[in-house]
Amino acid sequence: MFRNLIPLLAERYRVIAPDHLGFGLSDAPSIDQFDYSFESLAGLTKELLDHLEVDRFSMYVHDYGAPIGWRLALDQPERIWAIVSQNGNAYEQGFEQEFWEPVWAYARDGNEETEAAVRGAFQLENIRWQYLHGEPDVSLVAPETWLQDHQRVNRAGNDLVQLRLTKDYISNVQLYPSVQSFFRETQVPLLAAWGRGDGIFVPDGARAFAADLSSARIELIDGGHFVLESSVEIVAQLMNDFLSTVDRRK
Amino acid sequence: MTTFNTVNAGGLDVFYREAGDPSAPKLLLLGGFPSSSHQFRNVLDALAGTFHMVSFDYPGFGNTEMPDPGTWDYTFDHLADVVDEALQAIGFTGPMGLYMQDYGGPIGNRLISKHPDWLQWQVIQNANTYEEGFTAAWDGIRHVLWANRNAETEAPLEAFLEHDTVKAIYLTGTKDPSRMTPDNWNMDLWFLARPGAHRVQLDLFYDYRTNAALYPDWQERLRLTQPKTLIFWGQGDIFFTPEGGDAYLRDLPDATLIKLDAGHFAIEDHLDEIVDGIRSFYSKDVLGK
Numbered sequence: 001m002f003r004n005l006i007p008l009l010a011e012r013y014r015v016i017a018p019d020h021l022g023f024g025l026s027d028a029p030s031i032d033q034f035d036y037s038f039e040s041l042a043g044l045t046k047e048l049l050d051h052l053e054v055d056r057f058s059m060y061v062h063d064y065g066a067p068i069g070w071r072l073a074l075d076q077p078e079r080i081w082a083i084v085s086q087n088g089n090a091y092e093q094g095f096e097q098e099f100w101e102p103v104w105a106y107a108r109d110g111n112e113e114t115e116a117a118v119r120g121a122f123q124l125e126n127i128r129w130q131y132l133h134g135e136p137d138v139s140l141v142a143p144e145t146w147l148q149d150h151q152r153v154n155r156a157g158n159d160l161v162q163l164r165l166t167k168d169y170i171s172n173v174q175l176y177p178s179v180q181s182f183f184r185e186t187q188v189p190l191l192a193a194w195g196r197g198d199g200i201f202v203p204d205g206a207r208a209f210a211a212d213l214s215s216a217r218i219e220l221i222d223g224g225h226f227v228l229e230s231s232v233e234i235v236a237q238l239m240n241d242f243l244s245t246v247d248r249r250k
Numbered sequence: 251m252t253t254f255n256t257v258n259a260g261g262l263d264v265f266y267r268e269a270g271d272p273s274a275p276k277l278l279l280l281g282g283f284p285s286s287s288h289q290f291r292n293v294l295d296a297l298a299g300t301f302h303m304v305s306f307d308y309p310g311f312g313n314t315e316m317p318d319p320g321t322w323d324y325t326f327d328h329l330a331d332v333v334d335e336a337l338q339a340i341g342f343t344g345p346m347g348l349y350m351q352d353y354g355g356p357i358g359n360r361l362i363s364k365h366p367d368w369l370q371w372q373v374i375q376n377a378n379t380y381e382e383g384f385t386a387a388w389d390g391i392r393h394v395l396w397a398n399r400n401a402e403t404e405a406p407l408e409a410f411l412e413h414d415t416v417k418a419i420y421l422t423g424t425k426d427p428s429r430m431t432p433d434n435w436n437m438d439l440w441f442l443a444r445p446g447a448h449r450v451q452l453d454l455f456y457d458y459r460t461n462a463a464l465y466p467d468w469q470e471r472l473r474l475t476q477p478k479t480l481i482f483w484g485q486g487d488i489f490f491t492p493e494g495g496d497a498y499l500r501d502l503p504d505a506t507l508i509k510l511d512a513g514h515f516a517i518e519d520h521l522d523e524i525v526d527g528i529r530s531f532y533s534k535d536v537l538g539k
Contacts, residue, residue, distance in 0.1 A: 003431075003433075025432055139253040139254055139255055140251065140252075140253060140254070141254065142252075142254055142291070143254060143265075143313050144288055144433065144437050147437065147440050148433060148436060148437060148440070150440070151436060151439070151440045
């Protein structure tokens with residue numbers, strides 16, 4: 001999802017975009033071999049950053065990247081010099097309720113019926129929806145996005161990996177009060193560059209940062225959950241402007 | 251900015267990528283096996299300020315509809331007809347440049363036969379027109395399948411449609427594999443995993459014999475018309491030999507041949523050389539500046 005953004009930032013920054021375990025081209029061990037949770041994915045991300053000798057960094061968080069990034073920040077707040085949240089949620093009011101209700105139902109009681117409801121997310125049409133919903137011009141969105149995701153999610157056993165993470169998502173919501181305290185205490189520089197048409201995280205989730213971060217810059221962009229597909233230049237411009245104003249030595 | 255579109259042609263929903271100002275000079279991008287217009291994604295971005303470009307997914311490839319090979323004939327004639335109809339449907343006609351890679355050669359040559367006035371200049375990248383261009387990877391197709399097509403002669407060719415071989419098409423001859431995104435073969439394999447997709451590709455392997463039969467005609471046309479030609483040739487291509495690139499100079503002594511330390515998809519790891527080469531060739535050799 002970052003393939004078009006990386007070249008636009010690479011002149012000024014060293015850019016790293018890991019595939020989380022179970023996603024993309026990283027290994028995808030079965031649920032018997034690895035205990036998938038947002039906590040364990042954050043642990044691997046921290047190890048990767050240590051391995052790459054990344055001392056301090058700014059982070060761009062999107063969707064699952066947010067709870068992983070928030071855990072990095074809570075664990076080692078001194079490493080983070082700025083945050084860009086692109087539909088990376090930290091507030092209850094960011095949830096699009098109709099989308100999330102089946103997730104909460106599955107977390108409360110994982111049975112055949114609640115599992116069937118969340119399994120819908122692995123189907124091609126629903127992955128495609130994540131990319132196209134809220135996009136004013138769907139002709140700007142490359143089909144290889146949802147096709148590749150569909151291929152990875154449909155590997156043998158990957159459905160069980162995704163179900164584990166779906167079930168664990170509630171742990172992120174439980175973390176929100178700590179994340180918000182972190183914002184209040186550190187006043188970390190934050191840019192919210194948020195696709196306003198996202199059917200998963202609504203614009204109130206972007207506006208909410210202002211409650212805890214008085215200088216948060218909040219920008220709503222015409223686009224959806226994967227706004228980088230249609231508006232990469234706008235996001236890159238906002239990021240380059242924002243990051244250049246932050247003193248990263250602090 | 252590239253857009254992703256469909257147009258109805260030959261009764262099918264045909265997918266195409268488009269970039270550049272519609273008033274800019276036209277450049278048609280015709281790609282090859284086992285990819286789709288996906289292979290031109292970086293070229294479309296890089297040359298959008300210079301050309302108006304389109305690239306179609308052929309039926310059976312990429313995002314274009316894949317009709318049942320039991321009822322739809324997968325031949326190069328048929329693919330070229332669909333591309334021709336799609337070009338006319340979107341009004342991308344008249345004098346243009348053609349970028350031809352692999353299967354893009356046979357399809358482009360058929361288009362030129364139908365519309366000789368469309369060819370203003372051409373880029374040939376690992377698109378073969380000479381017998382000496384075939385590597386040994388073709389042996390099972392040229393010497394076995396074309397002689398006698400049956401389940402037994404088809405079976406070994408299905409290897410070209412499996413993960414490791416599709417990946418090898420990208421990596422053979424590629425100096426630095428870390429510059430080759432796995433998105434390429436993963437994307438191809440998604441399409442090849444569709445029911446009937448292997449039959450489609452085997453039909454085209456078999457029909458490629460019609461291209462070999464037309465090579466002398468295409469060579470003769472090159473000799474007679476001497477189109478302005480820029481050749482990029484990945485020297486390590488799994489399918490086409492370096493001699494296949496050199497051979498063009500016999501018929502086109504004025505062509506520019508740029509040999510690349512690359513494979514079948516040189517465009518993945520030699521993008522800068524290729525787009526800079528095209529810009530410079532267009533400016534100097536086509537416009538005469």
